Amino acid sequence: MPEEMRCRVCASAGLVDMGPCAAPAGAQWTDADGRLFRCPECALGQRHPIPSEQALIAMYRETSDEEMAYPYEDNAAWSLARALLRGRFAHHTGVAVLDIGCHTGAFLAGLPAEWNRHGIESARGPMNIAREQHGVILIGERIETIEQGWAGKFDAVTMFDVVEHLPDPSAGLAAAARLLKPGGTLMISSSDLDAWTWRWLGSGHWYLQTPQHLSVISKKFLDYVARRESLKMSDFHAIPHRRADIATRYGEAIRAFYWGMRSRGGIWRIPHRVLPSLPGLGHLRHMQSVPWTMTLKDHFLASYHR
Template sequence: MDETHVRMRNDRPAVTLKCPACSQATPHRLLYVKNGCDILQCRDCGLGRTEAPRFDPLAYYDEGYFSGGQSDGYADYRGAEAVLRHEFGRTVKFIQCRKPQGCLLEIGCAYGFFLDEARRAGFEVSGIEPAEAAAAHAGDLGLNVVCGLVSEAALKSLGTADVIVLLDVIEHLPDPQEALALLADHLRPDGIIVLTTGDFGSLAARSTGAHWRLMTPPQHLWFFNRNSIALLAHSVGLRIDSSDHPWKFVPFSLIAFQVGRMLGRKIVASPTGNRFAIPVNLFDAMRVVLSKAPL
């Protein structure tokens, strides 16, 4: 199905599904069908979900995902390295205001640009990345990166962390509650988890519906609002310390690529577009800091 072909299906009765944020079975209503996937929403907490039982993240997140090979990936991740590093450096400074140093683990670390910036700032870093080519490039930078998905074995091999970072990652995870529980177990008592994800409760998300820029199934499996993130965190012994909607410097090539996707056109990244960044804030992406809740 073409990405722009959306069928509204509000006439179906609600179905009962296990909600990872509510930690119990709750009624879910069908919002619409997009890219052949049912998009449902928990009536209790507002968490949106993509029904994609055959989705295979290890097959999906290949080198093409980072180089314009897929309509909902990146235009040219490596080509935009300078811009990405600048933005990642700003995130490192944000983290240092809360944790000046220590062991930092990034989930979904791609080519290692963020980890390298954190290492330069004095953190002891490691990462987990499912895409083989990206993980190999991070290894070439001298970074300790495990290729694969979040698992007990991978986390055990990397040890506990003072800071765990998930930048636009949690919405990709097949089971966010299980993954966050594993991360909480490997977080040191005074550590923090910093994550960014789309805000499904934002004005932009609510007003554009199926055409929201982050409504890209099957890549995005979950659509969180602040309430559902808080409930998910609470279910694994974490609490929200802070949340905001930060500005980001985004490569012009990525903006053009995403606009082209929404218009049904493929726009190839150019070296010029990779070098320039535009400050963007549609207030539909949130940054959340989590810590362990007191016993």
């Protein structure tokens, strides 16, 4: 790690090298895939190096409407956020909601029909679907470029699987909070760097197979942002990325445990050899890359209030 490397958020030195980021599925790791570092001061997990801003913008504009297309109830963050927002604004009229990174507007479409739906999105195809099929009012393409006139206009602002795409999540959260009315709610969902799958798999976690995932946060980082931006955290829920039955969750946990033993080596080679010999686990021998633990609780939904 170069001596001059500092945290992208708080500029602290002494970043902890967590190792090489997981290579995209089916590919060999290269220097371009980067390494994951954690800041001892603000706790941000950050990939170095990262693509240029221009390259990232181009990637997002080409995102298809089929990506991130999950059934509403299977999306744990969406379904929990909807329930919390309905409870929070049960007796309010004209509720204005902004979904940052709204994609096709599917989350907004599941909210009460009388609420006012707004979105921020840069992908061309999804933008059209959000506007034409779900009646979403699009106010911009990126949180960094939203006009000042939108400040203080929204009862709720949501960010699902967005902050991991930001080089500086603190700045993104601060910009989102400025769009809230006094007493408004900011909801964030992303992967949790302190979840057990991250502690076990480290920088080899499947989440980093996506090169656009630049940052990994946790409650420690969110607490840091709350202090820095004078926000109040009201809720923090550990959730999976997608809901599934217990058999699916058990299978993912076993595969994650197995892959982690393989990555560690040493004394872990013994249980790594033994596990596939157990009934029903022979398929583990054929694993070629880190498993996607989308049904395990390695995500969170958190809320701030102004």
